[in-house]
Amino acid sequence: MKSKTVFYCTECGNETPKWVGKCPACGSWNTVVEQPAEPKKRSASAQARSVVRGVPLNRPKPIREVETTDELRFQTGLSELDRVLGGGAVQGSLVLVGGAPGIGKSTLMLQICQSLCQSSKVLYVSGEESERQIKLRADRLGVESDELYLLAETDLEDIMESVAELRPDVLIVDSIQTMYHGENTSAPGSVAQVKECTMALMQLAKGQGITVFVIGHVNKEGSIAGPKVLEHMVDCVLYFEGEPHMSYRILRAAKNRFGATNEIGVFEMADSGLTQVPNPSETLLAGRPLDTPGTCVTCVMEGVRPILAEVQALLAPSGYGNARRTSNGFDYNRAMLLLAVLEKRGGLMISGCDAYINVIGGLSLDEPAADLAAIIAMASSFRDKSVPGSLAAIGEVGLTGELRSVSALGQRLSEVRRLGFTQCLIPARNSARFQEPDGLQLIRVKNIREALAAVLA
Numbered sequence: 368m369k370s371k372t373v374f375y376c377t378e379c380g381n382e383t384p385k386w387v388g389k390c391p392a393c394g395s396w397n398t399v400v401e402q403p404a405e406p407k408k409r410s411a412s413a414q415a416r417s418v419v420r421g422v423p424l425n426r427p428k429p430i431r432e433v434e435t436t437d438e439l440r441f442q443t444g445l446s447e448l449d450r451v452l453g454g455g456a457v458q459g460s461l462v463l464v465g466g467a468p469g470i471g472k473s474t475l476m477l478q479i480c481q482s483l484c485q486s487s488k489v490l491y492v493s494g495e496e497s498e499r500q501i502k503l504r505a506d507r508l509g510v511e512s513d514e515l516y517l518l519a520e521t522d523l524e525d526i527m528e529s530v531a532e533l534r535p536d537v538l539i540v541d542s543i544q545t546m547y548h549g550e551n552t553s554a555p556g557s558v559a560q561v562k563e564c565t566m567a568l569m570q571l572a573k574g575q576g577i578t579v580f581v582i583g584h585v586n587k588e589g590s591i592a593g594p595k596v597l598e599h600m601v602d603c604v605l606y607f608e609g610e611p612h613m614s615y616r617i618l619r620a621a622k623n624r625f626g627a628t629n630e631i632g633v634f635e636m637a638d639s640g641l642t643q644v645p646n647p648s649e650t651l652l653a654g655r656p657l658d659t660p661g662t663c664v665t666c667v668m669e670g671v672r673p674i675l676a677e678v679q680a681l682l683a684p685s686g687y688g689n690a691r692r693t694s695n696g697f698d699y700n701r702a703m704l705l706l707a708v709l710e711k712r713g714g715l716m717i718s719g720c721d722a723y724i725n726v727i728g729g730l731s732l733d734e735p736a737a738d739l740a741a742i743i744a745m746a747s748s749f750r751d752k753s754v755p756g757s758l759a760a761i762g763e764v765g766l767t768g769e770l771r772s773v774s775a776l777g778q779r780l781s782e783v784r785r786l787g788f789t790q791c792l793i794p795a796r797n798s799a800r801f802q803e804p805d806g807l808q809l810i811r812v813k814n815i816r817e818a819l820a821a822v823l824a
Contacts, residue, residue: 378395386401402557402559443455443482453630459573460603461581462601464607465606470609471634473496475641476582483536484515490530491539492538498519522546522547522548523547523549530575537577537580538577539582540581543597544561598622631670631674635650663758666736666759668774676728680748682745685721690721694724696724702741722745740760742764743822761779763794772797780807788807794812795813
């Protein structure tokens, strides 16, 4: 009898009856793969529930009877990670940590074991490294405890049995793409396997109250490899970002059911592992060139933390008919919009110039408050006039060249003053009420023409 097959999209998990070149759900090309259709069996999530002895099935209950006590949190030993998680890890949560290969995901998870093992029992499961390899890396990081257990296994059923026998408080799985369930004949890392294994781990976390950290790889677009539904199943999604040739790493929360999103933690990769950077603004501005055209400092909000970032721009006459545009760390479409505004409303003929925009330190600026700094950096490079080293710029730029107000301006100005800046360019009209920091001169401007005249006159 011919076995039945189904087709899945590896990007979004959409199922189609036949192979197509373009996924009808997400529009991705060449992402539909064929998988054998398995008969309906007892799922791994049901097996995970059966492992948890004495846990009754969930029954509907009135909303008045639902307890609303605060979550039980515990510290991981890294304050930057605790900040991103919203104040610490929540007991019984499922956390997904994604990042490019070699960025430091496994190092981060192994480092927190030293602190977790002081009050908890930790099981580290690896499907990519042997137990000896993990031990060698733990020795290099200085991680050693009798409460840390290692397991090199990829079969989910064996992992569940080890969890039932050991009863750990924290489970770390490295990585979800290497795990497989025996009842599913598809290859590890496929859509069906990733969904099945994640569902089993979620039932394990919620049923036994075990905090589960799952490491996931990212694809070439930078998102978690596998079905998109994987990110919806977990409680927290953390992305570990950074340039391969730079030592700084940024841990960013893309989803958090127990705290604020878009929080970041900054780390530096050293020989002995990851070290925390408690003052990222000072670190990102280290080595900033003074009295050099094409650079300006702004302040952005990453969650509730104000961070100073340096925006650099280089405008040079183009040797070809079409000018080249490149942006790194700054949204490309936003950069093209600002270039058009600068030419139309600022009066600078830059259409025949190649434009390159870069944000120092590997940060990705995605809020409009950095618009004014980008405008000033581009105009400074075009006019070949330097911006005063003691000046920062904060403001959103509209299509008519006007400057719009930004949120949390008081916190931004306090951070600007703390880092030693004495002047700050801000919108003339700001809806937020704030207290002017002592020693910081505020230059209020209405549009980009006034801003360029005040800074580059």
